Amino acid sequence: MTKTNSFKITDKVLIWLAIPVVLLIAGLILFFVLGFNPDASIADSKSLVITHDAFVNSEEGMQDDLHELCAQEIKDAKLSFIDYAVSQNEMGGKIEYTFAPETENATLIALGDDIISALGENNTLKFGIYSRTVSTNVVNYAYDYIWRAAISVGVALVIAFVYIAVRYRFSMGLAALICGIADLAVMLSLTCILRIPVTTALATAAVFAVLYSVLVSTVSFNRMRNLFKTEEYQAMPVTEAMEQAASQTYKRIALLGICAVVFFVLLAIFGGAAVRAFALPVILGVLASTFSGVCLAPSLVTVFKVQGENMKAAGEEKVRLANKQAEEERAKKRSAKKD
Amino acid sequence: MSKTKSVIMTTLLTVVIVVLSLMCVVPEFTIPFRVNGLWTKYNSVVSVINYGSDLGGGYSAVYYPEGIVSAQDYNTQAKYYETNAIDELKAAGATGDTVQALKATYTAGSSRDADTALKNYEDYVGKYVAYTTANFGEDVIKGVTDAAIYLEKNEVCFAEDDAFVLNEEFVEEFGKAVQIMAKRFDKKNFSFLQVSKKDDFTVQVKVPYTATDVDTLFEQMGYTGNISLRASADVSNTPWWGGIGNEDITKYVKNVASSTTLGAGVVQVDFTKLGREDFYNITNTMKDNETDPKVYFYVGENEVIALDLSTQKEGFDGDTVYIPVSETLTVDGAENLTIVMDSCIEQGAIDLKFTVSQTVDYTVGSGAGAMMAIYIIFALLVLGSIAFFIVRYKGLGLAHAYALLSFLICMIMFVAFLPGMLLNASSVFAVAITAILLSLVNAYIFENIRKGFNTGKTLTSAIKAGYKSSLAPVLDTHILLFAIAFVLYFISIGEMAVFSFVFLLGALTSGIATLLLTRYYAYITRGLVVRSQQPNFYGFKREVSDDDQD
Structure with a gap:
């Protein structure tokens, strides 16, 4: 049997519940005041487009040279672009640099002029014809996509609840459902509070967070289910058995969380803008699920089990009293008959 | 399994996995012999993967409503009319370098061609106005001093005093049109x-x-x-x-x-x-x-x-x-x-x-570098997982290594060859989390085997008991995740649908790799050492009893 620490995870359910609730309230306030921090791919942005003629297409790698020159000029102007896209056709092509929406048009126009002048001085590229345009972009929000994500998350949680309630215990299904909702709320709230730039990938990240939460819940409940089958645990009081079970699962959940976070942090750092936009909310989701898997889920199951035991005991007591009363009445009737 | 059989099977397995791994990831090279008389290049499986727009790129087009032209088109067309007018005016005897200078020295009606060329130029230039702050004021478009588009006068905008005002009806119609077009494209259910x-x-x-x-x-x-x-x-x-x-x-x-x-x-x-x-x-x-x-x-x-x-x-x-x-x-x-x-x-x-x-x-600029980084990070994850398992579980770790590589080969094949599949940022995470799931579940099973062995079971019965006691939890985890991903695939659209499908395939492959492949690989590799040494080969400490037989 595992030794018990003085610090008990399972008797602090209110504290564990208060954390996601506080974060959710803070997140909601910030959301209604400022909204999410939209990434340039879904928010207003500015772009500087350098258009070129077919000369640049005539030799392989020349468009890369053009990009290198532009990137150097952008760096010299102490500006930074969010991303860039290159395109070509038989008439020529263009490189479009995306900048933050607050970048001044005049700055970008001056930068474009500097690039065109620099191109005129470049030994290879000076033979091409170039032009520059500054554009503003306003992305149309994909509301249908967000609604689909909300429905998907709801359905995922319901499936998890039903499956765990049937295959494990009802209390575990309920705990998995609450943990899933809490994890999602914490992930979205922290994304809002930490002003992490979001794209439409946030919707997929929310689905990911729910799946991860379900995975963590099953890891936790698998262990509990196995332990509760043993005679040793059946003989223990509910709170003690739950505390023992929780202490045997938290290392596994923490290890899973650490592996996932390390891997996702590496992807966020080196994986480029698109991967980063997805990775940051996902990391928050993994951290939230790890917290709920270690603290919240066992505490909730304990509360539900204790409540269940109390109700069962109260029910048995009621039956016992009713039987006793019936027995007394029968005894009275028998004595009345004898008299 | 006898040692000879085991050596042969392990060698074959290693060769197959190494060859498949190389087929998946080896960079492009020219095949050193002719195929059907031609020199051909070999493309790895990874190189035929379709990337999502966030990692690779895609197609783009711009819709211009009637009455709006791009600055590039306007300038090209205006330049054409200007050159034509200058040539015709000069041919008609006018002097100067610009249309204005030539017009000042030209007598109207003296050349029909010059009159037409001049009219065409003036009509075209007079038809449009640059969409800039100077023309439309700060409220319309902040700080634009150089137009990206030109607006047709009297259709899209009207002259008012020294500036221009937008046609409110046009602005409203355009806003409605954008919403309708966005909904139309939404229904195509693209991954991006x-x-x-x-x-x-x-x-x-x-x-x-x-x-x-x-x-x-x-x-x-x-x-x-x-x-x-x-x-x-x-x-x-x-x-x-x-x-x-x-x-x-x-x-x-x-x-x-x-x-x-x-x-x-x-x-x-x-x-x-x-x-x-x-x-x-x-x-x-x-x-x-x-x-x-x-x-x-x-x-x-x-x-x-x-x-x-x-x-x-x-x-x-x-x-x-x-x-x-x-x-x-x-x-x-x-x-x-x-x-x-x-x-x-x-x-x-x-x-x-x-x-x-x-x-x-x-093409998304950061895409190529990002993909290379993702492949390197995946390689590190695989090596890290294999190293951890081999250090902790020795022979069983070897079986896990084969299972993990088999899983990744299958996932690469699925993404590369299943119709409509592509690799985007979210599907990278789906593959990653299912690979982590495979490692987690294998560790769980190996721990159960170790516990069984420590309680006095023979190695064979410890393996059997380990898999038996792990079967329900492993199946429950995989079935639940698979069921959720399956339903999500039919509800969701776009990127979410791609994520759900890759997750679904990952959960299925992980389940098969854990319950069937790892066990089979463990069975094959176990025979590499003599029976008495098998517990040591798996990193188990207890003395082997005499009845530890297959």
Whole structure:
């Protein structure tokens, strides 16, 4: 049997519940005041487009040279672009640099002029014809996509609840459902509070967070289910058995969380803008699920089990009293008959 | 299994996994011998993977509403008229370097060609105004001193004192058109879609490389105007139903859907009661038309589908009519037309006309570097996992290594070869988390085997008991995740659908790799050492008992 620490995870359910609730309230306030921090791919942005003629297409790698020159000029102007896209056709092509929406048009126009002048001085590229345009972009929000994500998350949680309630215990299904909702709320709230730039990938990240939460819940409940089958645990009081079970699962959940976070942090750092936009909310989701898997889920199951035991005991007591009363009445009737 | 058999099987397994791994990831190279007399390049499986728009790129096109031209087009056209005017004015004896200077020295009417060239130039330049702060004020577009687009005067904007004001009706119509076009593209369910307003009055649409026949797609999605039913391909004739800005088409048509019959696209039109009666009467009359026994459905001025009545004995009488699309159109083309027609019914017609730019193939700049980084991080994850398992579980770790590599090879094959599959940021995470799931579950099973062995079981019975006690938890975890991903795949769209599908495949493959492959690989590799050494080979400490037999 595992030794018990003085610090008990399972008797602090209110504290564990208060954390996601506080974060959710803070997140909601910030959301209604400022909204999410939209990434340039879904928010207003500015772009500087350098258009070129077919000369640049005539030799392989020349468009890369053009990009290198532009990137150097952008760096010299102490500006930074969010991303860039290159395109070509038989008439020529263009490189479009995306900048933050607050970048001044005049700055970008001056930068474009500097690039065109620099191109005129470049030994290879000076033979091409170039032009520059500054554009503003306003992305149309994909509301249908967000609604689909909300429905998907709801359905995922319901499936998890039903499956765990049937295959494990009802209390575990309920705990998995609450943990899933809490994890999602914490992930979205922290994304809002930490002003992490979001794209439409946030919707997929929310689905990911729910799946991860379900995975963590099953890891936790698998262990509990196995332990509760043993005679040793059946003989223990509910709170003690739950505390023992929780202490045997938290290392596994923490290890899973650490592996996932390390891997996702590496992807966020080196994986480029698109991967980063997805990775940051996902990391928050993994951290939230790890917290709920270690603290919240066992505490909730304990509360539900204790409540269940109390109700069962109260029910048995009621039956016992009713039987006793019936027995007394029968005894009275028998004595009345004898008299 | 005997040692010889085990050595042979392990060698074969190693060779197969190494070869498959190399086939998946080895960089492109020229094959050092001729294939069918030609030098050929070898492309790895990874190189044929379609990347999502966020990692690879896609197709892009810009829609210009009538009355708006790009600065590039304006400048090209204005330059053409200017050069022409300068040449003609000089030929007519005028002097100077600019049109203004030449015009000052030119006597109007002295050359017809010069008059025409000058008029063309002045008409064109006078027709448009640059969309800048100087012309429209700060409230309209902040800080733009150099126009990206030009607006047609008296259509899109009006001169007022020294500045210009926008035509409110145009602004409202354009806003509505963007919403409708975004909904149309939404229905294509691409793994990535971006519909953005560019420079206030153009619409830029980006779709992934998986989109097919993109030129037709962009053209068809830009159809504007109402649905109409016509007797001929001549749009000047009054239609029976609808027409631009005319009759409400929902009186006749409930909805439009597409389907396929024998691989060909079919458009299905559902009528209202009035529509059914009217369509019967129209087709009953038109079937006897000797020159053109057809009825045509139009969207604006574009013919979308035509129903041939030449073989009909009487008119169509039914709630639904199925109309095969033109032979030149693909099934995707039929779907596009259906989406456009249905959007006219659901959201109403777009009253503006759009010109679509040439489709461009764009590449996301950070994509190539990002993918290389992702592959390196995956390689590190695999090596880390293998190293951890081999240190902790020794022989069982070797079985896990083979299982993990088999899992990744399968996932790469799925992403590369399953139709419609692609690798985007979210599917990278789906593969990663299912790989972590595989490692977690294998560790769980190995720990159960170790516990069984420590309680005094023989190695064989400890393995059997370990797998038996792990079966329910492992199955429950995989079935639950698989079921959720399966349902999500059918509910979600776009990037979420791709994520769900990759997760679904990952959960399935992880389950098979854990319960079947790892166990089988452990069985094969176990025979590499003599029986008495097998517990040590698995890193188990207890003394081996005599009855530890297969």
